[in-house]
Amino acid sequence: MRRQLAIKAISLLWLGSILGAGCAFLTQVLIARGLGPGAFGAFAAALATVSLVTPLASFGVGGFWLKVFGEEGWQAARWLRGSLRFATYTTVLALALILIWAQFGPHDDVTRYLLVLLATYVLGQVGVELVSAKLQLEGRYAVLALWQFLPHLLRLLLVAVFMVAVLEVMTPNRVAYIYALISMSVFLAAALVIWRMFQGRLALQGHGPRDLSASGVGRSFNMREVAKQTWPFGLAGVFHLVYFQSDVILLKYLDGDEAAGIYNVAFLIMTAVYMLPSVIFQKFLLPKIHRWASHDRTQFYQVYRSGNKIMLFVGVLAMLSIWLLAPWGVVLLFDHSYLGAVWPLTILALGAPIRFVATSVGSVLVTLEHMRAKVLYMGITAVINIGLNLWLIPLYGVAGAAVATVASEVVLLLLYFKGTQRVFNKSDVTL
Numbered sequence: 001m002r003r004q005l006a007i008k009a010i011s012l013l014w015l016g017s018i019l020g021a022g023c024a025f026l027t028q029v030l031i032a033r034g035l036g037p038g039a040f041g042a043f044a045a046a047l048a049t050v051s052l053v054t055p056l057a058s059f060g061v062g063g064f065w066l067k068v069f070g071e072e073g074w075q076a077a078r079w080l081r082g083s084l085r086f087a088t089y090t091t092v093l094a095l096a097l098i099l100i101w102a103q104f105g106p107h108d109d110v111t112r113y114l115l116v117l118l119a120t121y122v123l124g125q126v127g128v129e130l131v132s133a134k135l136q137l138e139g140r141y142a143v144l145a146l147w148q149f150l151p152h153l154l155r156l157l158l159v160a161v162f163m164v165a166v167l168e169v170m171t172p173n174r175v176a177y178i179y180a181l182i183s184m185s186v187f188l189a190a191a192l193v194i195w196r197m198f199q200g201r202l203a204l205q206g207h208g209p210r211d212l213s214a215s216g217v218g219r220s221f222n223m224r225e226v227a228k229q230t231w232p233f234g235l236a237g238v239f240h241l242v243y244f245q246s247d248v249i250l251l252k253y254l255d256g257d258e259a260a261g262i263y264n265v266a267f268l269i270m271t272a273v274y275m276l277p278s279v280i281f282q283k284f285l286l287p288k289i290h291r292w293a294s295h296d297r298t299q300f301y302q303v304y305r306s307g308n309k310i311m312l313f314v315g316v317l318a319m320l321s322i323w324l325l326a327p328w329g330v331v332l333l334f335d336h337s338y339l340g341a342v343w344p345l346t347i348l349a350l351g352a353p354i355r356f357v358a359t360s361v362g363s364v365l366v367t368l369e370h371m372r373a374k375v376l377y378m379g380i381t382a383v384i385n386i387g388l389n390l391w392l393i394p395l396y397g398v399a400g401a402a403v404a405t406v407a408s409e410v411v412l413l414l415l416y417f418k419g420t421q422r423v424f425n426k427s428d429v430t431l
Contacts, residue, residue: 016145017279021272023152028268029333030159032261034170037337041261043172045252046114047121047179048264050098052241052249054125057094058087060233061226062133067366068229069137069204070291080198082226087126089223090234094122106253110172117176124151124183127190134197139205154182232371239378243385243408247393247401250386254393263398265330265338266345273318273352277311277359289363300364301424307360315356322349340398347402351409358409361416364423373422377415381408 032040061083068076102115128148135144158178163170248267252260281289292300326345330338365374385408392400 016149017275020149020152021275023149023156025268025272027152027156027159028264030156030163031170031175032265032334032338034163035172035175035261037258037261039172039257039261041252041257041259041264042111043114043175044264045249045257045260046111046118046172046176048245048248049101049115050118050121051125051245052238053094053098054122055234055237055241056097057091057122057126058129058234059090059227060230060235060237061087062129063233063236063366064226064230065130065133066136067233067371070289074204077200077202079221079226079229082221082223083230084194084198086223086226086230087130091122091126095119098122114172114176117173117180120180120183120187122183123187124185127187127194131190131193134193134202137205138203140203151182151186154185155179158182232375233366235375236366236371236378239375239382242382243378243412244405246382246386247389247405250389250393251398251401254390255397259398262338262340263344263401265334265341266348266398266402269322269326269330269345270348270351273322274355274359276314276318277356281307281359281363289366304360304364304420304424307363308357311356311360312353315353318356319349319352322346322352344398344402347399348405351406354406354409354413358413358416361413361420364420365416370419370423373419374416377412377419380415381412384408384411 031043035043064079064083065076068079098115098119102112102119105112105115107115128151131147132144135141135147155178158181159175162174162178245267248260248264251263289300289303292303323346326342326349330341330345334341362374365371365377385404388404388407389401392404394400396403
């Protein structure tokens with residue numbers, strides 16, 4: 001029965017993620033076809049810049065909730081007041097950083113205006129993250145799948161309506177207005193859900209009935225204590241985007257908007273492929289992994305071993321599929337102006353088995369006191385990635401950016417494996 005429920009939950013999350021990724025992908029296809037490589041590169045680079053700052057908003061509060069509720073159960077409600085206040089302050093700080101960069105950064109008026117409009121994307125992502133964490137804690141996977149799918153669907157519908165019904169020329173600014181509208185709508189809906197959670201409407205799964213005497217919200221931690229706990233999760237999000245997505249930004253400034261647009265097509269395809277390990281380990285298993293790490297070490301280790309083997313197999317299949325389909329798929333989905341994306345996509349596909357296994361291995365390092373080590377590994381990888389991009393992009397353009405990304409994935413996986421040797425020591429389980 002448990003296995004059937006797990007399969008059902010993963011299937012729902014996978015379906016929701018696939019539909020969401022499909023909508024996001026189709027949205028980018030429409031935008032790319034409507035704008036052309038140059039304008040699409042400008043929009044993609046601006047969105048990537050905002051996305052890079054987004055983890056600073058709330059700074060890991062969602063991930064921290066999964067950890068602390070997994071370890072403390074209902075007692076973790078004492079963290080809510082401080083964590084919500086902390087999320088508010090960090091979100092304001094993230095918005096301020098984007099607006100300062102928009103005003104004083106080395107870019108033209110189009111990019112500056114795009115950054116201002118897309119700053120609202122931060123609010124939408126904060127809302128998605130916090131509500132998603134709540135739904136994961138409650139085990140409401142069908143609602144979670146719907147919640148994460150709807151923003152992508154709404155963006156797709158608005159972009160499609162604009163292109164087909166409005167019959168106006170697509171511009172980066174008009175696309176940014178669509179993103180801003182959806183982001184603000186998601187943020188307002190999320191604010192209502194989180195407010196209700198703060199008032200006590202949380203159906204925590206896996207920890208028995210609520211003990212009101214041990215979970216009062218009034219006995220809360222302050223923002224400084226929250227910051228000491230959440231910073232590894234916040235930095236992890238920043239470092240992940242640096243070594244995976246900063247290529248688009250650096251290509252814009254080092255090689256131009258068109259190169260950024262070409263590379264972003266390959267990046268979008270790989271992002272869709274990486275939805276599978278993300279669904280399994282970050283949406284379905286993560287709350288359970290936190291619980292097993294504290295209360296069932298045997299199950300914790302078994303999931304780690306099985307996950308690595310399965311992810312390696314599926315990752316190799318993904319790589320082979322991309323190599324087979326890329327030459328005609330890119331032209332079919334986008335158009336001949338994006339044919340240059342095939343070569344960087346072929347290189348990026350080498351990273352699929354590596355990323356799939358790294359997602360499994362890295363899930364071990366988010367538990368207990370190990371998150372700080374994971375952040376260190378991600379920080380090292382981010383620095384290496386930036387260095388490789390600054391070296392390779394001027395020499396090889398989009399191909400150099402792809403090589404830098406794959407090399408960074410290899411470094412991260414090796415560091416993760418090193419870290420897990422410390423997690424599973426001889427006094428714990430037998431390796």
